Amino acid sequence: MTASMNIEAPETAPRARDRFERMHAAIRNRICLLDYAPGTRLSEEALAAEYGVSRTPLRRVLGRLEGEGLLQSVHGVGTFVTDVEIGELIQTYQLRLELAELTGKLSAVAPDEALWQDFRALSARSKAMIDAPDPRRFAQLNMDFFLALLRLTANEPLKDICERLYFQTTRIWLKSVFASRIDLADEVDIFDREVHDILRALEIGDLHAAALIQRAHISMSFERMRRNA
Amino acid sequence: MTASMNIEAPETAPRARDRFERMHAAIRNRICLLDYAPGTRLSEEALAAEYGVSRTPLRRVLGRLEGEGLLQSVHGVGTFVTDVEIGELIQTYQLRLELAELTGKLSAVAPDEALWQDFRALSARSKAMIDAPDPRRFAQLNMDFFLALLRLTANEPLKDICERLYFQTTRIWLKSVFASRIDLADEVDIFDREVHDILRALEIGDLHAAALIQRAHISMSFERMRRNA
DNA sequence: GTTTCTTCTGTTGTGTACAACATAATTGAC
DNA sequence: GTCAATTATGTTGTACACAACAGAAGAAAC
Numbered sequence: 476m477t478a479s480m481n482i483e484a485p486e487t488a489p490r491a492r493d494r495f496e497r498m499h500a501a502i503r504n505r506i507c508l509l510d511y512a513p514g515t516r517l518s519e520e521a522l523a524a525e526y527g528v529s530r531t532p533l534r535r536v537l538g539r540l541e542g543e544g545l546l547q548s549v550h551g552v553g554t555f556v557t558d559v560e561i562g563e564l565i566q567t568y569q570l571r572l573e574l575a576e577l578t579g580k581l582s583a584v585a586p587d588e589a590l591w592q593d594f595r596a597l598s599a600r601s602k603a604m605i606d607a608p609d610p611r612r613f614a615q616l617n618m619d620f621f622l623a624l625l626r627l628t629a630n631e632p633l634k635d636i637c638e639r640l641y642f643q644t645t646r647i648w649l650k651s652v653f654a655s656r657i658d659l660a661d662e663v664d665i666f667d668r669e670v671h672d673i674l675r676a677l678e679i680g681d682l683h684a685a686a687l688i689q690r691a692h693i694s695m696s697f698e699r700m701r702r703n704a
Numbered sequence: 705m706t707a708s709m710n711i712e713a714p715e716t717a718p719r720a721r722d723r724f725e726r727m728h729a730a731i732r733n734r735i736c737l738l739d740y741a742p743g744t745r746l747s748e749e750a751l752a753a754e755y756g757v758s759r760t761p762l763r764r765v766l767g768r769l770e771g772e773g774l775l776q777s778v779h780g781v782g783t784f785v786t787d788v789e790i791g792e793l794i795q796t797y798q799l800r801l802e803l804a805e806l807t808g809k810l811s812a813v814a815p816d817e818a819l820w821q822d823f824r825a826l827s828a829r830s831k832a833m834i835d836a837p838d839p840r841r842f843a844q845l846n847m848d849f850f851l852a853l854l855r856l857t858a859n860e861p862l863k864d865i866c867e868r869l870y871f872q873t874t875r876i877w878l879k880s881v882f883a884s885r886i887d888l889a890d891e892v893d894i895f896d897r898e899v900h901d902i903l904r905a906l907e908i909g910d911l912h913a914a915a916l917i918q919r920a921h922i923s924m925s926f927e928r929m930r931r932n933a
Numbered sequence: 934g935t936t937t938c939t940t941c942t943g944t945t946g947t948g949t950a951c952a953a954c955a956t957a958a959t960t961g962a963c
Numbered sequence: 964g965t966c967a968a969t970t971a972t973g974t975t976g977t978a979c980a981c982a983a984c985a986g987a988a989g990a991a992a993c
Contacts, residue, residue: 542772543771550718550720566811566858566859566860629795632796
C-alpha cells in the first residue's frame with residue numbers, strides 16, 4: 476500500500492522550481508549565518524559553477540534575494556551582501572517588538588506533537604551549547620528556534636513578514652555577538668534561559684505569555700547589541 | 705545657481721536600474737488597478753516588445769513581482785496574475801488592521817507643506833469623483849490617498865510592509881466593488897467621508913486618531929466586501 | 934612629480950537560440 | 964464511435980555570447 480503510493484508519486488515536482496528553492500535557501504542561509512558577511516562580494520560565475528548551472532538561473536535567485544533586501548547588485552561592479560545602518564536597524568527592531576506581540580495576540584495555535592518533539596530537541600541542543608559554545612552552530616540554533624516558534628502563528632502573512640525581518644536583521648546582531656569571543660558564552664546562557672522560559676509558558680498553554688517573553692528577549696538582545704557597538 | 709545644478713546633474717542614473725523601476729511600477733499598477741485582473745495570463749514576449757526590450761530584463765521584473773506575490777509563473781504554461789482565496793484574505797486584513805494602528809502609534813510624523821498640498825488635491829479629486837464616478841479613476845485615487853497617508857509613517861520597514869499588503873489585497877477588494885455598478889457610487893461616498901474625516905484629524909494634529917479612522921474604514925470596507933461575495 | 938588621458942580588466946546587464954515542459958489537436962487501432 | 968498514443972503548438976526555463984559599465988592600471992604630457 477505504501478509501496479504503491481511511492482511508485483505513483485512523482486508528485487508533480489517541477490525540477491526547475493525545486494532547484495530554485497534549494498539554491499535560494501542555501502545562499503540565504505549563508506548570508507544569514509554570516510558565511511557571507513555584510514559587504515562581501517558574491518561571484519555569480521563561481522556560485523553558478525558550484526551549483527552546476529549557468530548564470531541565468533542563478534541570477535534569478537540573486538534577484539529574489541535582492542528583493543528581500545539581502546543583496547544589492549551594481550552594474551559593472553558586483554553583487555554585494557547588504558549591510559544595515561543603525562537607523563534602519565532601530566526601526567526594524569521596534570517593529571519586530573510589536574509584531575512579536577501580535578503573533579501571540581493574533582490567531583496563535585497550540586503546538587502539535589511534531590512541534591513538541593522539535594522543541595525538546597532544540598532545548599537539548601541549547602543545553603549542550605552551554606558546554607561547547609560555537610558561533611556557527613549558535614547562529615543555526617537561534618534560527619531553528621525562531622522558525623519553530625513561528626510555527627505557532629496561524630496568520631500566514633504575519634509569519635512571512637516576521638521571517639523576512641528576522642533574516643534581514645539577525646545577521647547584524649550575530650556580527651556584533653561574534654565580534655568578541657567572551658560575550659558568546661553569555662549570549663548562549665541568555666538564549667538557553669529564553670528557550671527554557673518560553674517552553675515553560677507553552678507547557679502551561681499560555682501562548683500570549685510566550686510571545687511576551689520572546690518580545691522581551693528581542694528587546695534586550697537589541698539593547699546589548701547597541702551597547703557593544 | 706539652480707541652472708548650474710541642473711547642468712551638473714546627470715545624477716548617476718543607471719539606465720538599466722531606472723528602466724527596471726519604471727517597468728516594475730507600470731506592471732504593478734496594471735495588476736493593482738485591475739487592468740490585469742486576477743487569473744489573467746501575461747505574455748512575456750508581448751510585454752517585452754511593448755517596452756522595447758528582450759525577454760531577459762522583462763523576466764527580471766516578473767520575477768520581482770512574483771516575489772511580491774502578485775504573479776506566479778508555471779513552466780510551460782504561463783505567468784498568471786495571482787488571486788487570493790478568502791482564507792488568506794481574512795488573515796491579511798486582520799493583519800492590516802493591526803498595522804494601521806501601529807502606523808499611528810509607532811513614530812508618525814506631522815505632514816509637511818508638500819504633503820498638505822497633495823492632501824488638498826486628493827480631497828478635491830474625491831469631491832469631484834462623487835459627481836462622476838469612474839471605476840479606474842476611483843481605484844487610482846484610492847491608491848494615491850493610501851500612499852499619501854503612508855508618508856506620515858517614519859518607520860521605513862513598516863511602510864514597506866503596509867505598501868506590500870495593500871498591493872496584495874486591494875485589487876481583490878476592487879474586483880468586488882466593480883462587480884456591481886450601483887455600489888460604486890456608495891463606495892465613492894464612503895471614501896470621500898473617510899478622506900474628510902482623516903484630514904480633519906490631521907488638521908487637529910491627532911495622528912493616532914487619523915490612524916484609528918483609517919483602521920475603521922479598512923475594517924468596514926472588508927466587511928462590505930465579504931457580504932457582497 | 935603630478936595630472937590627465939587612455940587602455941585594460943573584470944563585473945553585471947542584454948539579446949538570442951534552444952531545451953524542457955504542459956496542453957491541445959490529431960491520428961490510429963479496435 | 965471510443966479511447967489511447969502521438970504529434971503539434973505555445974509557453975517558461977536555460978545556456979552562451981556579447982554589450983554596457985565602473986574602476987584600476989598604465990602611459991603620456993608638462
